[in-house]
Amino acid sequence: GAGVSQTPSNKVTEKGKYVELRCDPISGHTALYWYRQSLGQGPEFLIYFQGTGAADDSGLPNDRFFAVRPEGSVSTLKIQRTERGDSAVYLCASSALRVSNTGELFFGEGSRLTVL
């Protein structure tokens, strides 16, 4: 498809389990972002990739959260030992960094994570 694709759209898991969320960005977009959105709040930045490397991971809340982008395209957000407080919608966005571009981000529909 032409847009940012995220899977799964919904994930229900039990406290303590491991979870992976996948993001497939728009083809050719070198920048990729992960955000987290809790109910009633705006999206909260987690991590930003430029190509394969994490250029800014200052938003990751703790070491249970980790993200990779091994080939500079698809990214996976990994959450270990999930807690009920991790329940949120996880949003992925991508962006093309060109001279003509001023940083517009294209978002996916999000992955809704529920930790029971």
Place this chain on the structure above:
Amino acid sequence: DAKTTQPTSMDCAEGRAANLPCNHSTISGNEYVYWYRQIHSQGPQYIIHGLKNNETNEMASLIITEDRKSSTLILPHATLRDTAVYYCIVRVPPLLNSNSGYALNFGKGTSLLVTP
């Protein structure tokens, strides 16, 4: 990035213009004003951005005051599909700041309800 202040919620009648204000009194000279919106259960969507001149595109108009301390997003003929949370964000575009993390700081935005 400079902080922004927006009203929590607004109503607008269908077919009328919706005028959404944003205060950004601490904006610096190289920071742009961006607007995104988020329709329920979807990812945020880019609307428009500007530096100091008024801007218009197929979605909206952006009016920035001469001192750049505030701006207004205008939806000229609001429809029911424009019901969403609207985020005003101030930031330096990534290509103007190689140290920028590129992350958008969303805040809580304005919840716009368009009524029949």
